[in-house]
Amino acid sequence: MITNTIYRKALNAFAGLSALFLASCASPQDLVYQDVKNFRVSKISLNPEVGMDVQFYNPNKYGMTLKDADVDLYINDKLVGHAMLDKKFNVPASGTFLLPVTLIADLKSVLPNAVALMSNDEVNIRLKGNVKAGRGVMINIPINYEGKKKLNLF
Numbered sequence: 001m002i003t004n005t006i007y008r009k010a011l012n013a014f015a016g017l018s019a020l021f022l023a024s025c026a027s028p029q030d031l032v033y034q035d036v037k038n039f040r041v042s043k044i045s046l047n048p049e050v051g052m053d054v055q056f057y058n059p060n061k062y063g064m065t066l067k068d069a070d071v072d073l074y075i076n077d078k079l080v081g082h083a084m085l086d087k088k089f090n091v092p093a094s095g096t097f098l099l100p101v102t103l104i105a106d107l108k109s110v111l112p113n114a115v116a117l118m119s120n121d122e123v124n125i126r127l128k129g130n131v132k133a134g135r136g137v138m139i140n141i142p143i144n145y146e147g148k149k150k151l152n153l154f
Contacts, residue, residue, distance in 0.1 A: 053098035071129030
């Protein structure tokens with residue numbers, strides 16, 4: 001009976017201290033998506049490579065690591081390709097940074113838009129996906145962007 005009471009008190013004390021510790025740990029703020037810059041076609045072939053720099057702001061007072069980006073690219077509302085970040089990217093503390101992204105485009109999706117892409121200076125770009133970010137513990141951050149961008153084919 002006495003050991004049972006001591007056990008309960010110890011368990012309650014541990015639970016209380018754990019709750020206090022977890023409440024005192026500030027969770028990291030999400031990275032703030034800002035823009036897509038430097039959209040380019042870097043390789044024209046049967047499987048063209050499309051590159052861009054995705055701009056983020058890190059509001060945290062500490063750096064973090066990005067990994068496992070998984071993003072779909074749409075041009076003029078047609079799925080063009082899929083990009084994945086297969087290596088880690090270090091993010092500076094309290095700063096803006098550009099995340100270089102390259103994808104292999106699906107030529108079947110690009111060909112129907114080829115004339116429109118060549119004849120227009122601007123196209124509608126949409127990025128949809130997510131990236132994992134954190135310091136030790138990684139969280140998914142959604143990427144949703146849509147806007148007009150100049151396309152530099154040559």
